[in-house]
Amino acid sequence: SVHDDAAKPVSVDRDNLYELPEQLGVCLNGILASADGQTEQIEFHEFEDFEPDELFEKLSLFENLRTLRRRLLNPKHFDSAAAEVMSWARSSEVSSAAEATEASGVSAAAPGSEDLFADVLSQSHDASGSPLETGNWEAFIQEVLAGSNIQKVDPRQDDLVALVDQAIEESMRLVLRSPKFRSLEMNWRGLRWLTFQVETHAKLKFYVLDISAQRFREALESDDWQSGWLAETITKPSKTPGAIPWGMVGCLFPLGVNQDDLILAAKLGDLCQTAGAAAAVELRATKPDWLEMDDAVHDFWQANRMTRPMLNMAGLWPRVQLRLPYGKKYKSTDRFSFEEVSQPGGSQLAWGSPVWLACAAIAQGYNDSGWGLDTSAVSQFGDLPLYYDPADDGDAYPCGEHLLTDEEFAKLMDLGLSPVISFKNQDRVQVRGLQSMRGGKLQGPWS
Structure with missing residues (x-):
């Protein structure tokens, strides 16, 4: 929603799942619409509004490009x-020069404050720097x-249409x-996956608390974090x-592997422990971060x-992985030609929270x-989605972001993680038990 000041847990099941986006007022602000820097919501x-065909019809950015294409014809x-098309070359040159000049002065921005479900999840990296999202x-x-190589494109109709x-x-x-x-997309796809993965009933329900990353952090960083709105x-429910x-x-x-985020995780765990509940978080780091730690880290x-x-x-x-990429082999588009994956390596696949x-x-x-x-x-x-790159006759990408050997799994367990295990060329993953980040049995209502 646009505002999360009065956010309360909202029950979700298979009956109301598809009504929730409208009920929560799901939106995305500040998307670039035109060359003059105008943005839209x-x-x-x-x-279906997350699908490329729908975005192609609804976003002004694509309406303007379609209009430009018609004008060329x-x-x-x-x-x-x-x-207008050839002016893109000048814009590209100006942007490249500015980027080169400012590169040494770039500093990290603070985490974003977008809503979890109704706007978006704030990632551990800076989301504010995307030109698409800043009107640049x-x-x-x-x-x-x-x-x-636009500088070498001939100003002929066929070449310009192809460029558009x-x-x-x-x-x-x-x-x-x-x-x-x-x-935003991965949160909704993950929620849908969970809702259809497990049957809910009177004694088992799923709830969504639609708040921003900023508000979440502020609640746990405040002096009254043990008695504030998040704690309540x-x-x-455990006191009622x-x-x-x-x-x-x-x-x-997602939380990073740093002291500030670990303190947040500990505080969240403390609140949940008071309520008799367990908690789960995604720890965002690379494979080498975990498996090739130096002694100090x-x-x-x-x-x-x-x-x-x-x-x-x-x-x-x-x-x-929560969905297959769009393209002719898996999920083709109807209104325009589109291949989502443009390079090998798996980094462009739709990875969601474990x-x-x-x-x-x-x-x-x-x-x-x-x-x-x-x-x-x-x-x-x-x-789960099992993706074979059409340009590669080799193995499928694992359903989890990394294939892990038994030795790597054991090392991650020793670090207190609960790893997601993928299987080569198979559409499944395993969680071989949920352990506490201290190691050993995870405490909760079952303890």
Whole structure:
């Protein structure tokens, strides 16, 4: 929603899932619309609004590019349209020069404050720097034309139309990969996956708390974090006669492997422990960060996780693929030609939070065994997106972001993680038990 001041947990199930985007007022602000830097807001009323065909029809950016293409095909407007396209080369040159001049002075921005479900999840990196999301046309067109050689394009109709088609395709890629949009889309796809993965009923329900990353952090960093609104939201059901307390609180704001974020994780775990609940977070780091730690980083990590109240906190890694990429082989578009993946390596695939797996594991365990569930049991999830690159006759990309050997799995467990295990050329992953970040049994209502 545009405002989260009065955010309260909202129940979600298979019956109301598809009504939630409109109910919560899901929107994305500040998307670049035109060359003069105008931006617009996208509203999402249904899940189909995340699809490229819908974005192609709704976003002014693509309407303007379609209009430009039609003008190129009209003899009366060709000259002015051609001049506009060729001006992109000058914009690209200006942006490149400015970027080179300012490169040494760039500093990291503070985390964004976009809403989790109703706007977007704020990632651990700076989402505010995306030209698409800041109205910076020159920088945006430079990204769009990065793979072309526009300075050598002849001002002929066929060449210019092809360049606009390329701009349309690359612009859609940038929309889908922009930090705000990608986070928003993955949260909704993850919620849908969870809702259909586990059957809910009177004693098992899923709830969404639609707040911003900024508000989440402020709540845990404030002096009254143990009695403020977030503490009340988490602990009140456990103190109310007849109310059903939380079993698992999943944090969809990824946390970094640094002292400030570990303190936030510990505070969240403390609130959940007061409520008798467990918690799960995604720990955002690279594979070498975990498996090739130098001694100083290792000592820092061990000291921080072992000296904080992490007994009911599960830390998951890596991310999991939540949809196949758009393109002719898997999910073709109807209104324009589009291949989402433009380079090998898996970095452009739709990776989502592994916290969804933790929530599903606990929920399914409850359905099978009640509060006698065993958190050390293996949970397996199948029918996940399995992507084979059309340009490669080799293996599929794993459903989890990384394939892990048994030795690597053991090392991650020793670090207090609950790793997501993928299988070569198979559409499944496993979570081989949820452990606490302190190591050992994860505490919760089952303890």
